[in-house]
Amino acid sequence: MPVVTPPRPDATLAPTDPLQILQSVFGYAAYRGPQAEIVERVVAGGDALVLMPTGGGKSLCYQVPAIARHRAGRGVTVVVSPLIALMHDQVGALEEAGVHASFLNSTLDLPDVQRIEREMMSGRLVLLYVAPERLTTPRMLAQLDSLAERRLLSLFAIDEAHCVSQWGHDFRADYLGLSVLHERFPAVPRIALTATADEHTRADIIERLQLEDARLFISSFDRPNIRYRVVEKDDPRRQLLRFLREEHEGAAGIVYCQSRKKVDETAAWLETEGIAALPYHAGLDSGVRQKHQDRFLREDGIVMVATIAFGMGIDKPDVRFVAHLDLPKNIESYYQETGRAGRDGEPAEAWMAYGLADVVNQRRMIDDGESGEEFKRLQRAKLDALLALAEATDCRRVRLLGYFGESSTACGNCDNCLEPPATWDGTEAAQKLLSCILRFQRHDQGPRAFGAGHLIDVLRGKRSDKVAQYGHERLSTFAVGADLDESRWRAVLRQLVALGCVMTEGEYQTLVLTDGARAVLKGELSLQLRVPNVAPRGGKTGRTTRVRGAAAREAPAGLDGAGQARFEALKSWRTEVAREHSLPPYIVFSNATLAEMARLAPDSLASLGEVSGVGAKKLEAYGREILRVLESA
Structure with missing residues (x-):
């Protein structure tokens, strides 16, 4: 069969240089951290295992190479993603940026599936998002075989790669089948990415995905904008309500509970207290879950009360807090769940209430489980590490990072640093x-x-x-x-x-x-x-520092009065655009990008194009409207 390559556009209009792609498509002037090295490795056809914290820019590490390799005639990049919501958001953001992307999942009807498959097989599609269970079906593998024969299979990106590890906190059996990628397509490079993996999990990812030749990239696990706080349980509902009202009123956040029943009861109770709260767990009808998730992503100030069934792949950048009413299973789970706060880099808080019953329940679940003794032993050790973090009298961030093998100094932004506990x-x-x-x-x-x-x-x-x-x-x-x-x-x-x-x-x-x-x-x-540090009932907590909570509805710091007016006008305009396109507002432009527009007040398309986060396609699509909004604000 002859080699078929997609049409290659003029290089001056569609550069293949990764840095130019970063600038022209995504609107960013430069890479962050190890992104440049990762992109260079993958563009050149090398395998990579990337450990990068939530909000660190993992998606760009495969999206930029996917675009560069597609423009060089190498065909489609297949992205393995475990969640439908993540696929929708990623594809929506790419299409907004002018990149031809799509997904195949259970939400599509047959005509849409067939249309997308034709796009994929022609080589015109740049990125295709699929779930692991679909990727390993005979039909999909046969299609990939055809693409590979015609040299139109560019790259495999395996997101949330920790799901392949039985030692990890979110094991999914469907990921085990992904070893077929190396066996069946050895010439196609692979990049596996995760925000959370200790030493055991990393080794498992490498072995199960056959990434022995992959280059390992480990970024700092530190999320300095997140404040960590643990309180002893003493009427945890009352404690949670004080936390929300005194420090995060009007803010978007997530409250994690261990059981579905507790999720339902907590969400209903918060509603009676005047807080916009929604439940989310696997026992709800799928339509209800989707409706609640959409509201959380698209509206301001929603509190999602959820089991761990909610959160992975959620890209909402302005989550101001993550609260745990029950103890997670281990530090990996805690880090992954708290990492959903503050993706925009603005101040956020990870708050947890825990008590003796939490410790007892977690130990009992391990002991009563059907796993082998070796697995139970490791899970007990992981729980012990989390308990040590919860009971620590020194810097919590130092202990958290130390668990992942990273040394650090006292952060000055956790409860133990801000208010050293009495011992x-x-x-x-x-x-x-x-x-x-x-x-x-x-x-x-x-x-x-x-x-x-x-x-x-x-x-x-x-x-x-x-x-x-x-x-x-x-x-x-x-x-x-x-x-x-x-x-x-x-x-x-x-x-x-x-x-x-x-x-x-x-x-x-x-x-x-x-x-x-x-x-x-x-x-x-x-x-x-x-010494127990339980706030007096009905009194103040004694904390004088405040994480921006009501600031979910305020303009970012550093804007004067006129700048704040421009920011609010831009947010209103963005809400209308997002509604028209059926997208979360942050997919159109992030708060950080709107804040820079409000601060700089550009008066031309050229100056607007210099704002971080404004790529060529968005400048063309929205530039004149943005200038009009800025001028009239």
């Missing part, structure tokens, strides 16, 4: 608590295990019915902890569970000692514990 020598208190559990097991009425509530009653000397029933007022540890209140004892117990000195077991989650308790009981280990 105390909890060694004696820990010994009392551990001794009390030990005496339950040795009591003359027979060894028994009890839960946290009864343990604390005994320590504080409370003569409850259960204490009388079991004769525990006769224990030597009865009332030895009367000097500490219940919240302090719960904090001690939580930290001992986190340290692995105490574990829970059975249906009623009773407390038993582990081998780790021995060193504390013998005085071989001293413990510096956090």
